Amino acid sequence: MAKKTTKAVRLPTRKPGIERYSRIVLAAESLILEAGSLEGITLEAVAKRANVPRVSLYYFFDSVESLFDxxxxxxxxxxxxxxxxxxxxxxxxxxxxxxxxxxxxxxxxxxxxxxxxxxxxxxxxxxxxxxxxxxxxxxxxxxxxxxxxxxxxxxxxxxxxxxxxxxxxxxxxxxxxxxxxxxxxxxxxxxxxxxxxxxx
Missing domain, CATH: 1.10.357 (Tetracycline Repressor; domain 2)
Incomplete structure (x- = not known):
């Protein structure tokens, strides 16, 4: 089976992007801590917790796996x-x-x-x-x-x-x-x- 490839994580360079990226990371970490695992965590849930549009997550990460990575x-x-x-x-x-x-x-x-x-x-x-x-x-x-x-x-x-x-x-x-x-x-x-x- 071919390995699924994901694009490289796009890191922010400007202040608004850095702040949004930080909120996304903190939201993902809090969901992981609450769940005690990675199961069931979605980009939609991370976007909601971070209070950012879902498209912001896709700007930085192409999948929940790339966020976890x-x-x-x-x-x-x-x-x-x-x-x-x-x-x-x-x-x-x-x-x-x-x-x-x-x-x-x-x-x-x-x-x-x-x-x-x-x-x-x-x-x-x-x-x-x-x-x-x-x-x-x-x-x-x-x-x-x-x-x-x-x-x-x-x-x-x-x-x-x-x-x-x-x-x-x-x-x-x-x-x-x-x-x-x-x-x-x-x-x-x-x-x-x-x-x-x-x-x-």
Whole structure:
């Protein structure tokens, strides 16, 4: 099946457009928080909540998916920027544990981003989350000289992202939040998997 393509998000450059765009983003975030998921959120509902004409949304976003993607991209950039820095003496395991805690803390403080990442509306979105964070994780680990620069390790970092998200997705669905028990399990699974890849 061909991948559905969406046009790039058009960012505003003038004050009225910037204000309208901000109202749209805030309205979408409030609807996501109220629903606790992305299901059932439409551009019409966002336009109504933002008190803007629906055509304004279509100026910036060609679909509700492109709106969610813009919110997600903004969130992932913030999350990566907020990841804690591991001490120079940390090995890859300690660094991964620190990053897992950092992602969990970010999600717990930013529920919209947690919903966007863990309860996406499509498998394509799930894959994109894993790829984006996996690449960032690989760059962080390789940049510190903790893992070799190979395609296998880069793909393993993507899988580590997906494994942690799978465990956290289950926690969010069953418990409504990311619990310590599920976080311990996410750490165990990620460390065991990456250890097996690096041992090869």
């Amino acid at each position: 813009a919110l997600y991209q903004r969130g992932i950039q913030r999350m990566i920027a907020e990841l804690p820095q591991a001490p120079e003496s940390a090995d890859w395991r300690d660094t991964m544990l620190l990053y897992i805690d950092g992602v969990r803390d970010f999600y717990l403080k930013n529920r919209v981003e947690m919903i966007l990442a863990l309860l996406p509306i499509s498998l394509g979105s799930v894959n994109q989350v894993s790829q984006d964070f996996g690449k960032a994780l690989f760059q962080l680990l390789h940049g510190r000289g903790l893992v070799p620069k190979t395609r296998q390790v880069m793909l393993a970092c993507e899988m580590c992202s997906e494994l942690a998200d799978l465990v956290w997705r289950k926690s969010l669905i069953e418990k409504g939040t990311l619990t310590p028990l599920y976080t311990r399990e996410a750490k165990r699974v990620v460390i065991a998997y990456l250890d097996s890849v690096l041992a090869d």
